[in-house]
Structure formats: structure tokens, C-alpha cells
Amino acid sequence: MKLVYEKSKPGRRASSLPRPELPAPEVPEELRRASPPRLPEISEPELVRHFTALADRTFGIDTGFYPLGSCTMKHNPRVNERVVNLPGFRDLHPLQEEDASQGALELMWRLQEILAEVVGLPAVSLQPAAGSQGELTGLLLMRAYFADRGEGDQRREVVIPDTAHGTNPASVTMAGYELVGVKTDPRGNVDLDDLRGKVGPQTAGLMLTNPSTLGLFDEGIEEITRIFHESGALMYYDGANLNAICGISRPGDFGFDIVHFNLHKTFSQPHGGGGPGGGPIAVRERLEPYLPVPAVVGEGDTFRLDYERPKTIGKVRGFCGPFGVFVRSYAYIRSYGPALREMSEVAVLNANYLLARLKDTYEAPFDRLCMHEFVLSGRRLKREHGVTTLDVAKRLMDYGFHPPTIYFPLIVPEALMIEPTETEAKETLDAFADAMLEIAREAAEQPELPKEAPHVRPVKRLDEVRAAKQPVVRYRFEQHEKPRGAGEPRQLEAQKGA
Secondary structure, three states: OOOOOOOOOOOOOOOOOOOOOOOOOOOOHHHOOOOOOOOOOOOHHHHHHHHHHHHHHOOOOOOOOOOEOOOOOOOOOHHHHHHHOOHHHHOOOOOOOHHHOHHHHHHHHHHHHHHHHHHOOOEEEOOOOOHHHHHHHHHHHHHHHHHHOOOOOOOOEEEEEOOOOOHHHHHHHHOOOEEEEEOEOOOOOEOHHHHHOOOOOOEEEEEEOOOOOOOOOOOOHHHHHHHHHHOOOEEEEEHHHHHHOOOOOOHHHHOOOEEEOOHHHHOOOOOOOOOOOOOOEEEOHHHHHHOOOOEEEEEOOEEEEEOOOOOOOOOOOOOOOOHHHHHHHHHHHHHHHHHHHHHHHHHHHHHHHHHHHHOOOOEOOOOOOOOOOEEEEOHHHHHHHOOOHHHHHHHHHHOOOOOOEEOOOOOOOOEEEEOOOOOOOHHHHHHHHHHHHHHHHHHHHOOHHHHOOOOOOOOOOOOHHHHHHOOOOOOOHHHOOOOOOOOOOOOOOOOOOO
């Protein structure tokens, strides 16, 4: 398929702009271009066909099974899109006066109340734009809390397990804390013996995902909470895997003091490729004074924005947060109503069904029931047949499935992290399991098939190292680099952890 620049012909146009009879404004000399930009010139039919062809090549949750571990790629109900496109929501300006935006404020207030109940904590801010910003916001709250108590200089460390999402250590560093790692024990829990030696008066808190990225609920959560709270530290819950426990158990009841949500994951928002997302944060009473402003508050039948919070950390985002995400999430939660726990129960059931079908062929590093996702290891295929986890992932594309997360968590060699979510039918799960088992058979009998996959995709295996080191981000016309020949060497295996 040619690039749109390669289809360009001088003089062709896909649109005609009006030419008002107004004088052209003077552009300051320092801002003027030396020559017009070289944009593609193409007719409207060709332009439509070009982008339609690109859309046809795009894989998404609407085109197939998307078991990307820890990403919760569930179906996004179309009723959510109808609701968010109601004119009163869609056309509302963020600077609209409060008395003319009561419906939006009420929706945000009600969503806050629901989220508070889901995690068992009393105060919520919707402002953070995504889970990663929710993490940073939570750590900034932690910093403000200890600074207010005169312990800011003393408590400089945040503990993170070796199964943590990559955003956790990044957030710790951005918040100005020092990272302290803790190991995982043979059952997939936080290693309590390792933990006890790393928590003390210097500790600000723990960042923990529960269930973890291994898909396992930590069996020592009560003891973990006791260790941190007895040292005066705070407990932070990474809500990336909240889809496993909604309506069943609550992080606040485990002892967590701060929780961030991933609305786009747990409560069904089209996401990927950089957004959109929503990362609200919930806290205990003693941390509420530090939450971002403005806070959405209800007073009888009216709602307003409250900026009078003297101890607030300030704003972490423009306006009140990603409003469209709020509407979709609210619609999704209300569609379940009191039966919200069914969402998590089916997610856990689907994951355990797939695990049961695959664990004898692909190694399960921990012999336990999983939660909403699970991790397998492809090291047996690599050891016996030279077929890597990357090969398995690429071959899955030939069977019409998006690959799962691979080479993460880092503590599992040749890892495959699989999350089916609650919205997939048994027939889809069986088709995926059959494909995984067939690939294992191919590895033993025809290893060149997975090693050279994908075979039927529009784009074959890429040179990932070269793409990272020498990215081509613009078209250079006559000077544009020509593609390399098919016979030239290429990258065949991703680096561990890539």
C-alpha cells in the first residue's frame, strides 16, 4: 500500500475552501514560511479510499479478540457513545457557568460517590487524566501529607514489588521519592521476609497492584498493611487490575489509603494509542484536604465547584478532568447497577477457564487459581524447539488474534500475560485456546512457521531495534529513504522486557 504522499499528483484537491472578500492579514516576518508546505495533493475519492484501506487494516476490540494483559480491552457498549453524544454533554464548554451546567456537575458528583463506594474510601477527585497521572497525583498527596506533619524530609522512600507496572517506578521518581524494590515469593505474593527489612521510619508508602500483574491476589495483604501502618507509612493501591474485584472486595477494606482508578479499563472506554483515559483518585479522610481543586460538591439539589481548599496540591490537569470518559463510565456502571460484581466474577471465570486449557502446554509459573488475568511462560518451547514468546505472539496474528502482553512481568522468563475480560463468549475463548495449542504443536513439528510469522498480515515482522534507533517520522519526498530489500537481515526477537 502506497503512502498518501506517494499517491499525490500536482493540482489535485479533495476540498474547496471559501475565499471571503477580506484583506489577507500580515504575517510577521519572523513567522513567515520561505515556501509553501509540501502537502499531499489528492482527489476526494482517492483520499477516502486511502483512509478506508488503512482503517480496514487496523485491529481493535471491534474487529477481534484483544487479550492484552493488564490493559482490560473489553467491549465498549454503543449505548455509552449515544449518551456521551447527547447535546447537553457533547456541546458543553468547560468554562460554562455552574448554574447552566448542573447536569454535568451532578453526573460528576454521582460518579464520585459510586467510585468511593466501589473502593471503600470517602473522598474522590476525578481530575487526573489517566492512571499514570493518578499515580503521580497520589504520590504528591503522600508528599503533602507528610510535609504537613513535619515528616517530609524523613520519609523519602516508596516500596514497589518487582511485578509492578512500569509507570510505578516512573511516578515515584517524578514525585521526588527514592525507589525501594521488594521481591516476589514462590507463590507469587510479596515476599514478607524481604519486605520487613525494607520498611521503617524512612518509608513514605507502598505502591501495590492487587491482584498483581501475575494475575494473583496477594495472600499476605493484611500483614503487608500492618507492616506499613505500624511504621507510620501509607498504602497506595494501583487500580490497574480493579476489574478483578469490583463489588467483591474493596481496597479501602484491605487498608489502602490511596487508590487510583483506570476508568478507561475497568468501566469501558475506548482506549489505546495514547488515550483517552481517566485516572480518578480516592483517599481516606486524613488525605482529603490535599486533593486537587476544584472539588465537585453537592449542596441539596445543586452542585458547584469548590476551590477553597487551603492545603490542596493544586490542579493536576486543566478544568475538571476528561468529561467524556466520565459519561461513558457512569453509563457503564449504571447499566450493571447493584450487579456490578458480575462484571468481575465473569472476568475471573473467563481467565481461569483459559488458564485451565493452556497451563499443561505452556508453563504456569505459579500453581494457583488466577484472578482476571494470568501469566504463562513459553520457556519450554524456546528450550526444546527454539521458538520464543515473540514467535508465538507473531503467529497468533495469523490466526486473527491480537497477541497478549509479552515479556512482562519481567520476573517470568518468556512471559505471556493474558486477560480475556468479561465481555468475551466461550466460543471466542475456545478459538483462542485452540490457536495457542496449535502454535505449540507447530513449534514441535514445523518450527519455521512460528519463527517466520506473521505470514498473512499486511505488515510482516519488523526490525524493532532499527525502528527505535532510527525512527522515520516524516516523508522526505525525493530524499526519502527507500525500503530495504527483502533479503536483508532483520530483527527477529525483541529484547527482554521490550
